[in-house]
Structure formats: C-alpha cells, structure tokens
Amino acid sequence: MDPDRAVLLLANDNKAQHEGPSVYAQARPGAGQQAATLELRDVTKVYPQQPRPALANLSLKVGAGEVCVLVGPSGSGKTTAMRLINRMIPLSGGDILIGDRSVLKRDPVKLRREIGYVIQQIGLFPHLTVAENIATVPRLLGWNRARTGARVGELLRLIGLEPEIGKRYPAQLSGGQRQRVGVARALAGDPPVLLMDEPFGAIDPINRNRLQDEFQRLQQGLRKTVVFVTHDIDEAIKLGDRIAILREGGTLAQYDTPAELLTRPGDEFVAQFVGADRALKRLGLQTLAEIELLDAHGIDVGDRRVPLTTTLRDALSRVLDAGGAPLAVVDGAETVGAVTLELLGGLLHDGALGERASGESAVR
Amino acid sequence: MIVFASGPVIPNFGGSSAAYACERANRLFCPNWVSQNWSTVLWPALRQHVVLTVIAVVIGFGISTTLALIAYRRGWVERPVVIVTSILYTIPSLALFELLVGVPGLGLSRTTAEVALVSYTLLIMFRNTLTGLREVPAEVRDAAAGMGMGPMRSLLRVDLPLAMPAIIAGVRIATVTVISLATVAALIDDEGLGAPILQAISNEVFKTELIVAGGMAIALALLADGLLVLLQRALTPWTKVRT
Numbered sequence: 001m002d003p004d005r006a007v008l009l010l011a012n013d014n015k016a017q018h019e020g021p022s023v024y025a026q027a028r029p030g031a032g033q034q035a036a037t038l039e040l041r042d043v044t045k046v047y048p049q050q051p052r053p054a055l056a057n058l059s060l061k062v063g064a065g066e067v068c069v070l071v072g073p074s075g076s077g078k079t080t081a082m083r084l085i086n087r088m089i090p091l092s093g094g095d096i097l098i099g100d101r102s103v104l105k106r107d108p109v110k111l112r113r114e115i116g117y118v119i120q121q122i123g124l125f126p127h128l129t130v131a132e133n134i135a136t137v138p139r140l141l142g143w144n145r146a147r148t149g150a151r152v153g154e155l156l157r158l159i160g161l162e163p164e165i166g167k168r169y170p171a172q173l174s175g176g177q178r179q180r181v182g183v184a185r186a187l188a189g190d191p192p193v194l195l196m197d198e199p200f201g202a203i204d205p206i207n208r209n210r211l212q213d214e215f216q217r218l219q220q221g222l223r224k225t226v227v228f229v230t231h232d233i234d235e236a237i238k239l240g241d242r243i244a245i246l247r248e249g250g251t252l253a254q255y256d257t258p259a260e261l262l263t264r265p266g267d268e269f270v271a272q273f274v275g276a277d278r279a280l281k282r283l284g285l286q287t288l289a290e291i292e293l294l295d296a297h298g299i300d301v302g303d304r305r306v307p308l309t310t311t312l313r314d315a316l317s318r319v320l321d322a323g324g325a326p327l328a329v330v331d332g333a334e335t336v337g338a339v340t341l342e343l344l345g346g347l348l349h350d351g352a353l354g355e356r357a358s359g360e361s362a363v364r
Numbered sequence: 365m366i367v368f369a370s371g372p373v374i375p376n377f378g379g380s381s382a383a384y385a386c387e388r389a390n391r392l393f394c395p396n397w398v399s400q401n402w403s404t405v406l407w408p409a410l411r412q413h414v415v416l417t418v419i420a421v422v423i424g425f426g427i428s429t430t431l432a433l434i435a436y437r438r439g440w441v442e443r444p445v446v447i448v449t450s451i452l453y454t455i456p457s458l459a460l461f462e463l464l465v466g467v468p469g470l471g472l473s474r475t476t477a478e479v480a481l482v483s484y485t486l487l488i489m490f491r492n493t494l495t496g497l498r499e500v501p502a503e504v505r506d507a508a509a510g511m512g513m514g515p516m517r518s519l520l521r522v523d524l525p526l527a528m529p530a531i532i533a534g535v536r537i538a539t540v541t542v543i544s545l546a547t548v549a550a551l552i553d554d555e556g557l558g559a560p561i562l563q564a565i566s567n568e569v570f571k572t573e574l575i576v577a578g579g580m581a582i583a584l585a586l587l588a589d590g591l592l593v594l595l596q597r598a599l600t601p602w603t604k605v606r607t
Contacts, residue, residue: 119506124507125522137511
C-alpha cells in the first residue's frame with residue numbers, strides 16, 4: 001500500500017506543477033500573454049577595444065514557460081547574454097528570436113516593454129511610490145487608470161504585500177520587500193519573457209531561500225519564459241528547468257537539465273563547476289514523496305521518522321545521523337513507508353534520479 | 365521706470381516739525397524716516413529688487429539647465445562651460461558692471477544689470493544640475509531603459525525628478541547671490557534696494573536708508589530661500605520619508 005501511495009502522490013505533484021496552485025491561478029485574471037519560446041542563434045558579442053569576444057557563438061533554445069538559468073564564473077558573459085535579449089546592449093553577430101520574431105526587427109524601446117526585467121540592484125525608482133513603480137510598464141503601454149490600478153493591486157497580492165504598502169516609497173521597504181516589488185514591476189505588463197539578473201544576489205541567505213521558494217511558486221502559476229542569471233550553482237539547480245553553464249570567454253560548456261548536469265557532466269570544467277558533491281545535489285532535487293519508498297513492515301525503524309516532504313539529501317543526512325539505520329517516512333501521523341541507506345544509494349546508482357522533474361518541464 | 369528720484373532724500377531739515385528731530389540730531393537710525401518714505405522709496409525699491417532677481421534667476425536657470433542637459437549627454441561640453449562660467453563668476457562685480465556699460469547697446473540700463481547678474485548664476489546652477497543628474501543611480505537609469513522608457517521619457521520622468529534636490533539647491537544659492545549682487549547693480553541701473561543704499565553712501569552723514577534697505581535685502585534673501593525650501597519639499601516628497 002505504501003509504495004502505491006507514494007506513486008499516487010507523485011502523480012498529484014506532477015499535476016500541481018502543471019496547473020499551478022489555485023491561489024496563483026486566481027491571482028492572474030487578465031493575464032493574457034502566453035509565454036513565448038526564446039532562441040539564441042550563434043549569438044556573439046564583441047566589445048570595442050577588447051581583443052576577445054565577451055560571448056562567442058552561443059546557441060540555445062528555451063521552451064515556452066521554461067526557466068533557463070545562465071550560470072558561470074565572472075567573465076563568462078552570462079549577464080551580457082541576458083542583456084542582449086532585450087537589446088540593452090547591441091548584438092555583434094547572430095540572432096535572437098522571441099516566438100518566431102527576431103528582436104533585431106523590433107524597436108528596442110517597445111521590445112523592452114514586452115520583456116520583464118529584474119536586476120540585482122533592483123533599481124526601483126526612489127521618487128515614485130511602490131504602486132507607481134509597479135505601474136511603470138502599464139503606463140508606458142498606455143493602459144487606462146482603472147486597468148493599471150487593478151493590475152497593481154493584483155500584483156501586490158501576488159507578491160504577498162499589503163495594499164497600503166503601495167503608497168510607500170522604496171526607501172521605506174526592507175530588502176526582501178524591495179526585491180518582491182522589483183519582480184512585481186517586471187511582471188506588471190504581463191510579459192511573455194522575463195529576464196532576471198542575479199535577482200537574489202544581494203539578499204541574506206535566509207531571505208534568499210524564501211524568495212527562491214516564492215519565485216518557484218509564482219512561476220508554477222505564471223509559467224513565464226524566464227532567463228535567470230546567477231553565479232550560484234545551487235540556485236541554478238534549484239530554480240532551473242535547464243541550465244546553461246558558460247565558461248570564461250563566453251562559450252557554452254553544457255546546456256542541460258539539472259539532473260543531467262549532475263549525473264553526466266560533459267567535461268572537467270562542468271564537473272568542477274557543479275561541485276564534487278554533485279551526488280548529494282542530485283538527492284536534493286527530489287523529496288521522499290517523489291520516490292518509491294520501502295514497505296515499513298518488517299523494517300526496524302525504531303522511533304526515527306521523517307516527513308514525506310523531506311528532500312532525499314536531508315533524508316540521507318538523517319540516516320547517516322542515525323548511524324545508517326532506516327527511518328520511517330510519515331505523512332502527518334500516518335507512516336507511509338521507510339527509507340534506508342541502500343534505497344538512497346540505489347537511486348543514485350541507477351541514474352533514474354531527477355529524471356522526472358526535468359523530463360516534465362522540458363516537454364512542451 | 366525709475367521711481368526713485370535722485371533728488372534730495374533727506375527731508376528739509378529747516379522745518380520746525382518735531383517729526384524731524386531725529387534727522388536733525390543726525391542719529392544713526394530714524395524710524396520716522398522709514399515710515400514716511402516707505403511707500404515712496406522703500407516699497408517700490410523692494411519690488412524692483414524682486415523683479416531684477418526673478419528675471420536674472422529665471423534666465424540663468426534656463427541657460428544653465430540647457431547647458432547641463434547637453435553636458436549630461438555629451439560629457440566633453442562640461443569643461444568649456446565650467447571654464448567660461450568660472451571666469452564670469454570670478455570677475456569682481458563692480459568691474460563687470462563697469463565693463464558691461466561700455467558694451468555697445470547695453471549702457472546704463474536694466475539689461476546691462478541683468479546680463480551681469482545672470483552671468484553670476486550660471487556656474488552654480490550648471491554645476492548643481494549636472495551633478496544632480498550624474499548622481500542618479502546607474503541601476504535606476506538601467507531599470508528605466510530596461511522597462512522600455514526612451515531617453516527623453518527617462519530624462520523627464522526619472523533623471524530630472526531625482527536631480528531635483530540638487531537643482532533646487534543650486535537655485536537657492538543663485539537666488540541669494542543675485543539678491544545680494546543686485547544691490548551693487550544699482551550703480552548702472554538706478555533701481556532696486558541698491559538705489560537707497562547708494563544714495564546713503566553718497567550722503568556722508570545720514571545712514572537710515574542704508575540700514576533699512578540693507579536689512580530689507582537680507583530679509584528678502586532669507587524669505588526667498590525659505591520659499592525655495594518649501595518648493596523643494598513639495599516637489600520631492602520622497603526625500604523626507606522616514607526609513
């Protein structure tokens with residue numbers, strides 16, 4: 001019974017990922033724009049007076065509604081790649097397509113109104129209230145007052161801020177609140193594509209984790225096509241449907257799902273970049289709810305128990321903590337199965353781990 | 365429209381009225397004189413002074429803001445502008461007034477006075493406006509462009525509003541400077557609060573009008589400065605929020 005239940009939960013979880021929690025589905029009435037595919041074709045950027053290109057022949061495709069994380073050491077051109085998409089810097093070669101339209105054929109100013117833009121320093125307008133900040137793009141798009149006001153209220157709710165906060169100035173907000181407002185401002189025009197340049201880089205680790213979780217929830221509901229730049233491989237693994245690892249000199253080292261990168265890094269550089277603990281990171285991709293648990297009957301679990309929502313990585317830590325002894329997995333008060341060192345090790349070994357999450361989002 | 369006549373200011377001392385006791389005793393300050401000459405001498409002079417100041421500050425603001433906006437887009441413009449306006453700023457005011465009188469078409473006129481006064485406002489307002497614009501945080505400008513604001517829209521909606529505290533600070537200094545310098549301008553344009561002051565200087569003993577007119581110039585400067593502070597608060601509500 002227990003394994004069946006785990007499979008059932010797994011299926012439910014998949015469904016939830018597709019439809020998004022209803023809260024967020026409700027929170028976006030009037031959200032009309034479908035996410036668009038994004039394709040970089042042989043994109044090259046050479047800065048004047050620099051001998052080597054900042055970005056060399058980068059090609060990658062991002063499916064509609066996918067999160068593509070650009071990650072790499074400094075000097076790998078990841079921010080450059082992102083800023084080429086909304087033409088904040090001009091392309092030297094190649095082409096970028098949103099939907100099937102080349103960004104080069106668009107007026108850059110109008111193009112940017114259809115691409116959400118979040119930067120690390122946030123760049124809220126200090127002389128405008130939070131509500132006015134969020135209303136920036138709707139105003140540029142010529143929305144009327146009623147529609148703009150409704151949209152601002154909707155977004156404040158979406159990011160979990162009280163309506164009164166709309167009247168405040170950015171200087172009166174905490175760092176985390178500012179970051180949320182930055183995201184809300186980027187989403188205000190309901191753009192099909194969202195660019196995020198180290199959006200949580202300047203936030204303390206605890207709040208960063210919270211903002212990452214919030215972003216994941218938002219994205220489940222919104223399904224924007226997101227290009228996310230970070231230098232933090234853990235953040236990339238956590239948030240990305242696909243990760244493009246760039247190396248110095250602006251060349252693509254590998255473009256793959258997190259599970260694939262962790263399981264089969266293409267070369268030494270990628271292996272080093274994802275870290276020696278990549279097996280553990282793979283375990284971090286999934287929770288106990290997503291695997292087939294052992295039947296708890298006949299296994300001596302003592303009084304050791306972990307909730308079903310625990311990641312496999314944390315479960316392993318608990319098992320090791322208990323000297324390698326098995327644990328009971330509980331859903332509320334009910335025991336739904338057991339987990340052992342052998343089970344976790346076996347999952348890593350047969351390579352099936354993580355295929356689900358990535359497989360799901362890579363489709364469509 | 366020279367209201368103040370250059371005739372005798374001190375009333376006839378030969379009269380027997382007790383009202384002139386102070387003047388006859390040649391005291392330093394005679395309140396009676398002030399009340400008798402308020403509507404004919406002091407009030408018109410004050411109004412002229414305000415007009416002189418407003419014209420100079422408005423024209424100076426227009427010129428220096430235009431130059432600052434050009435220099436904001438094209439950095440090389442800054443140096444020549446700073447050099448020229450610095451030279452103008454350092455010329456002693458008396459010398460500048462006398463020099464300008466000799467320029468054909470200017471002569472002893474209000475225009476000549478305004479040319480001199482405007483030239484003293486340029487450096488301050490140019491510097492302040494340009495600094496204010498350049499201090500707009502790079503990430504704010506980046507966000508404005510990234511949201512889809514064109515350069516002109518970004519300038520009007522983001523850069524200029526954010527530079528406003530610095531711009532108004534420049535206007536405040538320029539205004540106070542002009543109010544003070546405009547008294548000297550009476551040398552070539554016999555109006556404003558400088559006129560009674562000059563009159564008193566040429567009169568060796570009677571100083572009441574100098575003291576009153578000088579005091580009025582100081583009060584005018586303080587009042588103008590206070591009004592500009594209020595204007596700045598009204599225009600930049602975000603600067604006074606508590607964090």
